[in-house]
Amino acid sequence: MKKAGLGLLAGIAIMGGADRAEAKWLRADTDNFIIYSEGSEKSLRDFADKLERFDATLSLRFGILRVKEPNRLTIYLVERSEDAGRLTAGRLGPSIAGFYSPDPEGSFAVSNRESTVIKGTPEWQQTLFHEYGHHFMRRYLPAAFPAWFIEGFAEYYSTTDFTKDGKAEIGKPPYGRAYGLLEMPKIPAETLLFQRPGTMRNSGQMDVYYGRAWLLTHMLYSSATRSGQLGAYLGAINKGVEAKKAATDAFGDLAQLDRDLNAYLKQRLSYRTTGEPIAVSATVTITPLSPADDAMLPLQLERKSASGDEERLSKVRDGLAKLAAQYPGDADVWYELAMAEWDRGKEKRDPGAARASVDKALALDPKHVRANVLLGRIMLDALREKADPSAADWNAARKPIILANQANPDDPVPLLAYFQSFAPQGREPPSIAVDGLARAFELAPENGEARINYAFALANRGKFDRAIALAKSIAYDPHGNGDGPALLDQLEAMKAKSEGKAAADDESAD
Numbered sequence: 001m002k003k004a005g006l007g008l009l010a011g012i013a014i015m016g017g018a019d020r021a022e023a024k025w026l027r028a029d030t031d032n033f034i035i036y037s038e039g040s041e042k043s044l045r046d047f048a049d050k051l052e053r054f055d056a057t058l059s060l061r062f063g064i065l066r067v068k069e070p071n072r073l074t075i076y077l078v079e080r081s082e083d084a085g086r087l088t089a090g091r092l093g094p095s096i097a098g099f100y101s102p103d104p105e106g107s108f109a110v111s112n113r114e115s116t117v118i119k120g121t122p123e124w125q126q127t128l129f130h131e132y133g134h135h136f137m138r139r140y141l142p143a144a145f146p147a148w149f150i151e152g153f154a155e156y157y158s159t160t161d162f163t164k165d166g167k168a169e170i171g172k173p174p175y176g177r178a179y180g181l182l183e184m185p186k187i188p189a190e191t192l193l194f195q196r197p198g199t200m201r202n203s204g205q206m207d208v209y210y211g212r213a214w215l216l217t218h219m220l221y222s223s224a225t226r227s228g229q230l231g232a233y234l235g236a237i238n239k240g241v242e243a244k245k246a247a248t249d250a251f252g253d254l255a256q257l258d259r260d261l262n263a264y265l266k267q268r269l270s271y272r273t274t275g276e277p278i279a280v281s282a283t284v285t286i287t288p289l290s291p292a293d294d295a296m297l298p299l300q301l302e303r304k305s306a307s308g309d310e311e312r313l314s315k316v317r318d319g320l321a322k323l324a325a326q327y328p329g330d331a332d333v334w335y336e337l338a339m340a341e342w343d344r345g346k347e348k349r350d351p352g353a354a355r356a357s358v359d360k361a362l363a364l365d366p367k368h369v370r371a372n373v374l375l376g377r378i379m380l381d382a383l384r385e386k387a388d389p390s391a392a393d394w395n396a397a398r399k400p401i402i403l404a405n406q407a408n409p410d411d412p413v414p415l416l417a418y419f420q421s422f423a424p425q426g427r428e429p430p431s432i433a434v435d436g437l438a439r440a441f442e443l444a445p446e447n448g449e450a451r452i453n454y455a456f457a458l459a460n461r462g463k464f465d466r467a468i469a470l471a472k473s474i475a476y477d478p479h480g481n482g483d484g485p486a487l488l489d490q491l492e493a494m495k496a497k498s499e500g501k502a503a504a505d506d507e508s509a510d
Contacts, residue, residue: 025294029285032069036297037077039113041286047077048284054129054160056278057168058136070410071443073135074108075128076301081112084127087305097123100131102138102446103304105370105413109135110301119175121161126176130158138446143238144472147196149230151210152217166277171222173269174214180207181265187212189258193247212261219264226251226260238469292327296336299323303340310348316340324357334361335371342374346381354378367407373417376401380421394425405436415440416450419457429457448474452487464495 028035028048032055037044059066078084081097087110088096098111111128133154137145145153159172187195187208197209220230233250237243251257289297299319306312317340324333338357341349355378361371379397383389398421404414419437422429429437434457441447441454451470459467468491475488 025289025297027287027289029287030072030283031281032066032072033075034072035075035077036289037113038079039077043113044077044286045284048286049280050125050162051075051128051132052280052284053162053166053168053278054132054157055136056280057160057170057274058133058157059140060274060278061170062141064140071106071412073132074106076108076110076297077113077124078110078301079113081114081116081123081127084110084112087301098127098131100134101304102135102444102448104416104447104449105304107135107444107446108304110305119173121159121172121175123176125161126158126174129160130154133157135446138473139444142445143234144469144476145234146193146237146243146476148192148209148213149217149234150476151197152213155210155214156217156221162278163273166280168274168278169271170274171218171269171271174211177207177211177214181211181215184208186262189216189261190247190254192216193254194243215265216261218269219261222270223260223264238472240468290330292323292330292333295323295326296320296330296333299340300336303336303343306343308343308345310344313340313344314348317344324360328360329364331361331365331368331371334358334364335368335374338371338374342378351378351381367403369404369408369411370413372400372404372407373414376404376417376421380424384424389425394421394427397421410443412440412443412447412450415443416447416453419453434461455487455491459491459494462498464491464498467491468495 025036025038026041026044028037028044030048030052033048033051035044035048035051037047039047056066058064078087084098085096088099098109100109101107109128109131111131112124114124116123131154133156134150137150137153155174155177156171159174161169161172163169184205184207187205189212192209192212195209197206217230220226229250233246236246236249241249248254288294299316303313303316306316317337320333320337320340324330324337327333334357338354338361341354341357343349354374358371358375358378361368362375365371376397376399379400380394383393383397386393398418401414401417401421404411405418408414415436419429419433419440422433437450437454437457441450444450451474455467455470458464458470468488471488471491475485
């Protein structure tokens with residue numbers, strides 16, 4: 001181990017603005033990522049190499065055997081941190097320099113290309129590594145984690161860097177958290193363990209929370225006197241032990257944990273360097289976007305980030321309508337226009353306009369996967385308004401979704417859409433639909449919508465323990481919408497009812 005001092009208030013160097021390449025977007029394809037950036041080809045290639053090396057580091061650390069990812073994470077690199085913050089429109093708090101969205105349409109992350117350097121590590125790198133830490137945890141670590149550890153884990157690995165020969169340095173201090181760690185009022189360990197970050201009132205408190213979560217994670221990973229405690233604590237939580245009991249059983253007196261945490265902050269903290277260079281075999285392919293795609297991509301990112309904001313979506317729709325007039329032969333542009341209209345929501349959208357746009361997309365590309373899924377959803381929605389739709393009507397609405405799955409069996413979106421198509425019909429999904437949902441969850445376990453649907457599908461088949469385990473990760477997620485605990489309660493109530501019925505049946509039989 002090496003030691004790193006926590007003279008965290010040391011200077012921050014600004015190395016100049018983000019590089020520009022006449023605002024033309026480039027696309028980098030690797031085994032595990034699709035990356036879009038307006039920067040130079042060299043900077044994008046370096047970035048892609050480093051991100052693959054980081055992914056390989058996490059995979060090695062957690063013993064995950066990785067193969068080429070069929071459902072890759074998409075990353076957008078915007079020019080400035082404030083551009084990333086603007087995309088969230090304040091939903092994720094102030095001073096956001098990047099974010100991660102496990103979107104049902106496909107997970108994506110946003111970071112920036114500013115060259116701010118904190119103690120030798122670019123801030124954009126820490127931002128993206130933090131966000132990718134969330135993705136990695138959701139997709140590859142099948143357990144429920146408390147909110148503080150979700151953020152502490154992401155912060156701990158966000159400062160990972162690499163030596164010139166490719167060895168990973170893990171556990172360095174997050175110097176950007178300097179002020180919050182040293183100057184702001186400290187959050188007691190007991191509060192940290194049980195308070196959700198969404199309850200913080202301002203950016204200063206959030207900064208303290210992230211810093212303290214990192215510090216506790218670092219101490220539990222590194223302190224010999226507390227070896228094994230983190231594993232015991234997380235294991236207890238996943239076995240259903242109440243949160244405070246799990247914490248006190250693992251850590252002992254929580255007031256003493258807080259005193260130890262404060263003392264740990266004053267030490268020279270260790271970080272680890274891997275014994276061997278982290279091998280990366282991925283090939284990076286970089287291609288420029290077509291003029292239509294280049295113009296469309298910022299509008300696509302705005303649409304995906306708008307999160308139901310009708311005013312923003314209307315502006316995106318109008319911009320895409322102009323683009324469709326300019327590039328009438330581009331199926332992707334017509335699809336994006338249809339999605340922008342559809343995403344405005346049931347009260348505001350024009351279903352006819354969405355249908356007309358998606359029909360144009362499919363006339364140009366009949367096997368367009370996402371356009372076929374959207375067509376199926378539009379047709380299913382229309383059947384809700386029909387007086388007495390027949391089984392043939394429902395089957396016709398599912399046909400585009402089936403075609404989408406045939407066009408790309410490794411896309412989880414058609415699989416989830418097919419499963420969900422039976423609810424509006426009032427019909428129990430057949431086994432093939434449940435099997436498809438299981439595959440969708442396997443491809444994108446970070447997708448909360450797929451996870452919840454799969455949890456209830458399992459519960460309906462009597463597999464309550466597995467269903468509850470899946471729901472716990474939603475309940476604890478600090479980035480969730482708050483519905484997680486209620487969904488978990490519903491599943492536990494289903495289990496209790498089933499067990500009560502079974503007990504009553506046994507008693508009746510006796």
